[in-house]
Structure formats: C-alpha cells, structure tokens
Amino acid sequence: MTTVLEPPTPDVLATTPVEDAGLMRRPTEPQGVWSWITTVDHKRIGILYGVTAFIFFLAGGIEALLLRLQLAKPNGTVLGAEAYNEVFTMHGTTMVFLVVMPLSAAFFNYMMPLQIGARDVAFPRLNAFSYWAFLFGGLFLYSSFLLGGAPDGGWFGYAPNTSIVFSPGHGIDFWVYGLQILGIASTVSAVNFIVTMLNMRAPGMTLMRMPIFSWMTLISSFLILFAMPVITVALFLLSFDRNFGANFFNPAAGGDPVLWQHLFWIFGHPEVYILILPAMGMVSEVLPVFSRKPLFGYPVMVFSGIAIGFMGWGVWVHHMFAVGLGPVAVSAFSLSTMFIAVPTGVKIFNWIATTWKGSLKLTTPMLFAMGFIAMFTIGGLSGVTHAVSPHDRQQTDTYYVVAHFHYVLFGGALFGIMAGIYYWWPKVFGTMLDERLGKLNFWTWFVGFNLAFGPMHLLGLQGMPRRIYTYDESLGLDFWNMVSTVGAFTIAFSVLVFMYNIWRSHKRKVKAPADPWDARTLEWSIPSPPPHYNFAEIPTVHALDEFWHRKYTEDDDGRPVRVADPQGGEGGDDDPDHDDEHHDDEGHGIHMPSPSYYPLVAAFGLPVMAYGMVYGRSSGQSYVVVVLGAVILLAGLFAWAMEPSAEPEEHDHEMIEAHSGEEPVLVAAGGPAALEDGGQESGEKGGQPAGGASEDPTDGGGGGPAPEGSGP
C-alpha cells in the first residue's frame, strides 16, 4: 500500500475509478511544479508562504530604500509627491499584510502541526486555498503599479482622503479589494489553525503541554479571527462609498470620517499583536534550547500572551489621541495602554530569566532572539511614552511613532522571525545555514536596524511629521535623516548576506541531523526534512517539552542527565524503521490527503471579482466581470466539495465496491482507511487522546461530512 503522494503505479492508476465531480482529473504528480501548485501538504504550503512572503519582503524593502533615498537630504528629488505617497502606502501595506503576517503563517503552517504531533492541519485543501488567496491578493495589489498607479492613502487609508472626491483614481480601489482578498486568506487560515490545535494534538498533549510557539499561534489565530471581520466591514463601507455613492464617511451627508478611524484601529491594534505574538513564540522556543534550560514560567508566558490578546482589544484609541475624543475617552485609553505594558514586561523578564544561569550558546538564532529582547524592549518603552497621552499629542504622526513601531515590528517581529528562520531552517530543508555568515547577517542587521530607526526617535521629537515626501533644511533635520538612510542600506546589505547564506547552503548541502540543536519539542524528533506524513507513529505526550524529556531526566540537584536509552523519536539516522504493520518503508501505510486543483481554482475567482469591482466603477457600473469571478469561485468550491479529500487506495476500493449503492462515494473514499489507521495507532500505544486528538489529517470532504459520519 502506497500513499497517494508517492508515484502511483500504473496498476493503481488503472484501477482508480473516475468518480470526482468531473471538472478536472485529480492531480497526481508527486514532484515538479504541478505538485507544488496542487499540494495540500502543510509543509509545502508553509514553504510557499515563506518564499512568497520573502519576495514581497524584498519588494517592501526596495520601497523602504526609495523612501530613505528621498529623505536622505532636505528637498530630495528622488521621488515626487505622488510616487512617494504611493511607495509609503505600499511599503506599509506590504510589510504588514504581505510580509510579517504570511511569514508568521509560514511557521504556523510548517511548525505548528509538527509541534503538536499532527500529520497535517485540519483542512488541508482550505490551507492551500488560504495560500492562493494570499498570493493572488498580493499580486492584485501590486498590479496597481502597472495599472495607473498604486494606492496612495497610507496603509491606514483615512477617510475622507480615500473617498472618491479626494482619490478619484483606482489606487484606493486596489487597496480596498486587495485587503479584502488578503483578509479572506487570513481568516480562513485562522479557522484552520484553531481547529487543528484544538482537535488534533497528539495523545497526552494537554493545552498546558502545548509548545509555546503553538500557543502563540493559537492566540494570534483567535485575534485574526476576530480582527479581520472588523476591517472587512470597514472596507465594505468604504467600497460602498466609492462604488455606489454611499456616504458612510462623508460628513456633508451625515457620515463620519472618525467612524473609519475607530473601525480601522479596532482591527489595527489587535493586528499589532497578530504580528508580534508569533515572533514572541519563536523567541520563546529558541531561548530555552540555546540556554539548556526550560522556558522560565511557561504558564505565565502562556497567560501573559492571552492577557495581551485580550487587552489588545481595549487600546485602539491610543492611535487617535489627537482626534479630540474628549478627556474621558482619552484617559480611559491612556490607562489601558499603559497597563498592557505589564504582561509584555513580564514576558521580557521571563525571557531574561530563561537565559539566567543557563549555558548560553550564542548561535545565530540565539543572537537574533536576544537581539529581539533588547530591541523589543525599546519599542515597548516608547509605547509607554505614547500612553502618556498629553505628550502623545506631540509624538503622534511624527517619526517618533515610526521609530516606535519599527522597534516593535522590525526589532520585534522581524528579529523573532529571523531567529525562527535560522532555528528551523535545518528542520525544513535538511541543510544547515552557515554560522559565520549568520553572525555577519545578525550584526549587520542589528547595527543597520539601530542606525536606521534609532535616529527616528530624535527626528520625531524634533518635529518631523510622518508621511512627508520632503522637508526643508530650515527644520534642521538633515543629519539624522542621512544617518537613517545609511542604516537602511546597511540592512539591505544584511539581507544580501542572508540570501547569500541561503544560496550557499543550497550549494553545499551540509546535511542537517534530525536534532542539530539538542532541542525540546516534537518537530525535532523526526527526520530533517520531515517525511510527508510527519510522524510514522503519532507520538504520545507525557510532558511539556516532550522531546527533551525523552532525552534527559533531572537529577536531585535539578540538573539534566542524559537518558541511557533515549526514545529519541524517529529522527536518528541509525534509527531502524518502525515495525509498521504494513511493512512498508515508504509511506508507513499512512493515508494522506490527495493534492487538488480546486483550492487554486476557487482562489482564482477572488482577484477576478476584485478586478471586476475596480473597473466596474469606471465602466458605467457594469459588474459582469464580478459575476464571472463569482462563478469561478463557486465552481471551484462546488467541485472541491464534491471531491473526496483523499483518493481511495487499493484496499479501499474493495470497501467502496462493497458499500456501493448505499454509501456516498466521497465519504467512503476518505473515511474508512483513515479511521482504520488512526484506530490501529492509538490502540497500539494506548495513548489518551487529548482534546479529541485525531491522527486523521484528511478533512472529510472539505468541511462537508465529518470523519465520524464516514464509518460504514
């Protein structure tokens, strides 16, 4: 018995009954471009997210360099006002929606299922759909550069500047519908991750044994789930104003531009935590491993993350302290903003305590993680100064704020993500990144970052507003602006070092062992890179840091002692293959979901609808193309629903035949084999399923009939 991701034998092909909805033949390529396009494997989707987000990172970085070139000297002439406004809008939108969020999603996708001992996410095809929607949303947004001008209203798109009166071009439309598509991608994947984490943890993995990165993934996913609808509503209102003459934000007709600000920041502030919590999770994984100590106060780290997630909903007005909302509202939100610093501070001290009296190995991931603590602290402290709202009337909309949030999102999120990339690279690609280049990467990154963004604190306090394409020499701001530009190019150099490191590792292929860092969590218990089915046997979890406890015990003094006979998981090169019932050294008889075209087809409908909306407005309210896009979307969804999540395998066919006539084919195809596998394994180990853990990664027909409905 082979899995469907292996090359099917002619025999299998011959006996596979053609029984899908019939739009397209099921893809079967195990390798090559098409295997990536049709993949539903969470690991491949994770890599796709990562690569795509990195390309967008380069685009957003080039935009940043253009901005810094323009501002390097007073009265710069590199970009005109219009180009500058487009570029800063796209820089912000790109970095938030197309870089940091999807880079986090790359890790959610790849690592979370491995960390919780699952074989895939709950809804593999939905996962593919999220990726394609993200890609199409990003390409749609960027196509605006070629189609008459990119959006120029800022990533925050304040009304009424974004109304049809003040922004008659198509740029804002591209922004509105681009974000709508990206919102769909994020929301769908958040649902997917939440369901996965709540239902598919390995037996014995209670929530309080779940690795901290997965915990932060869970919290971020909930934030995404609740925050995205708010901006979706706001964008819908804006698009009705623009396309259909509504007046939600038009003060002349009784609308209110401040309503937009409330909606945007009710989304926008949780969004900040959506961006930073995953990085906090990565750092919380890296620090213990390279300190040889467990995470200090794991429960406190979990609950402070939850506290940040909750409090993050009650601070949005601190983006609006200059709006004039009155002393009561301003006081309330000053206090809430101040006190959200408390759980954040707890995290910082717990991280330091994790390293305290440890045995610190300053590898590249560890450097980035410690750099994260140092830099994020600066962002946190300047955040507290914003909470002093009377003085925020001086700070807001100046470069002081630009400095602040870059210390949070670059010094925080991107430092954390870099730590995560260097830490998990061997696991994902099976090769080691070079440490010397890594250190060069870190130090240029660190110095460049501080040169670029440190001076912005001063520039802001010295009276340089944000979003200005030019400034006069009379303001006395030239020196620090030049320093900042030099810093930006230092970061660019650092990124080149990083890319060279990747290229070199690809060339040299220094093979990575399963557990190169002596790590603590389950993803390190399987080979690098992991087989497509992840775990040959679903692990049973007995402790937090399960994998570490398989390798070590603590002596009376609380010091780690290596276990004589480690049950090191499946990763060791000399680890004999498990005595699988099927005696199959390829697929372990594990039934994985089959690749599919339909997530791609369905997602393709979204940009078509979006172009239809953009050009429908300027072509006499003709929305035919929107209908076309909707038809593509619905056709994709319909075919998807009709398609079994996994193609039947040989012995399944007999069952199908046995039940044919009574049993719906798609249910029979996905269900019995999977159930059978799961039953055997949990039976073998007698593990206690935690939270309804299921080893079956197939999604029961795209959210249709659930696996329990599939038993014959």
Added chain:
Amino acid sequence: MARAGRLRVLWTTAAAGLLLVACGNQELPQNTLDPEGPVARKLDNLIDPVFVVAGLVFVLVQGLVLYSALRFRRRSDDEAPRQVHGNAKLELGWTVAPALILLVVSVATVGTIADINRRAEGADVVNVNVIGHQWWWEFEYPGRGVVTANELHIPAGRPVALKLTSEDVIHSFWPPKLAGKLDVIPGRENFMTVEADEPGTYFGQCAEFCGLSHADMGLRVVAHTSGDFDEWVRTNAAPAERPNEGEAGEGAALFRQKGCASCHTVNGYSAGELGPDLTHLQQRKVFAGAAFELNEQNLRVWLRDPPEEKPGSLMPNLELSEDEITKLIAYLETLK
C-alpha cells in the same frame, strides 16, 4: 569585539542625540523638547520624568541581557545548568513592580489630560477659527473682521482659543513649540489652546496625512506684543485700497480677467472662497501653505505654474505671460 562595537554604536548614538537635543535649539524650529509656551511646557514637564524612568528600565533590561550573554556563555559542552522552571515570587514581583510605576505615571497623565482639555476663558482670551484646506490654513478672527492664511498672528502671553474645522479632508494643527497637535476634521469642531511666552515666529505644519502635498502644508505662528497685535488687527481688518493706474492698476484688472478673483477674496474688490484671502497678502512672510517665502521672485515662479511648485495645488496653471505675471505681482504688492 562585536559586542564592544554594538555598545559603542548604542552609546555614541545616544550621547550624540542628547547633545543635539540639548544644544540644537537654534536650528530646530519644531523641537517638541524645547517648549516656548505654557501648553507645550505642561506636556514636556509630564514626559520628562517618564523619559527618565524609561531610561532606567532601558539600562536595566539591556544590562541584564548583556550580562546574561557574557556571563552565562557556554564554555564547555558538558555544562548542565540547573533546570529552573519558574519562580512564582519573582514573576509576581516583576508583574507588580511595573504596574506600580505605571500607576504613578497614570495619575500624572490623567491630571494633565484634564488640564489641557480645559477651554481657555476670560477677557484676554483671543478666539480664532482655524480652517484646514488642501493644502493651506485659513485663520478667521471672529469679532475682529480679520481673515488671513498660513500665519496665525497672536498676542504673546495671552491664551488663544482655537476652534478647528476642515473644509475637505482631515488635517492636524501642530505648532510643536506652543502646543501638541489636534486633528482638524470635516464636520467636527475641535478646540485647543495655544500660547506663546514671548513674541516671535514659531514653526508648525500639518501632521495628519492629507493627500498629495501634505508635506507642503506648513504654518507659522507669529506672536506679537499686545500693542503690536492690536495694530496688526487694525491693519488687517481694513479693506484693501485698489490701485487704478500703472502696472498695479493693470494687474488689478488682470486679477479679475484671469479668474483670480473667483477664488481669492480681496476685501473691497473680490469675494472668492476657494483660495486664501489676499487682502493683506504683504503682511505675511510666507505663502502657499508656508511652502515659500513671500518675495517677488517666488511669486513669479509660483504664478508660472502652481501645481509644478506644489503638487496637486488647486490653483491651476493659468498660462500667464511674463508680462501678465509682472503686472499681477505689481498688484499683489499693493495689498499691504
């Protein structure tokens, strides 16, 4: 060695920064750390101790991170540090301690919020309506019959109550040395107080992104002695005298023929509403959103092609000949 480099960068940046903040007042006309009026000073007094506390926390955390990185560096692969899983007392400690510090800060903050939201009242308060336009400022002095643009003239040492509203998009009125910014929102009225200690010219600019020429939407606050202010009001409340002969007279006629008059008010001659009131243009030192100094050369360049000088300017290129421009400038120079 790398660490030493990192330290050096940090400290030299910080030190150079402090130095520049401390002694760079002359060249930093929008420096928030150098308040020159009571409103801005309240904000500065509130934030200064917060900066100090934040600085201490900064030093503490960076010190701990550095110390940990240096002191606990792995020296042998056999090291087996004690496995500490947490410490409830410590964790409670570093939850409560920051909360207490923040409590103190929050009390001071709320006090100042109440303070700066109090409206200026009294006989010596000057009221001004501030109207934001893309991309210039209009100032009306109710009861004084004065309307001007881009330069807010006030008496020093007296509170000035501003009522802010916008004609188009959201702007933000920000004279950093005199007060924090406040948004200027269409359909809403916002109120703020500014006051200058001494006579002088104070820089400011729009702080809310308001479209294409946001960067060119500057402003000046000009504080006079009380006597000079009254004199300024008298001058600016009077209608303009209309020249009838010479280049200026021809310029006045062109002002109507070319359509200038349909957008610009010259009290006693025209009543346009879209552009700045030009009745006493020569009383100002800057024009077009304080983007340019007012002089003959700059006016000439401006009149040749306004959108070229200020992107998105609503004042179109009127295709004026050099001769027409000369005449118009001659007229504008009579608007004293």
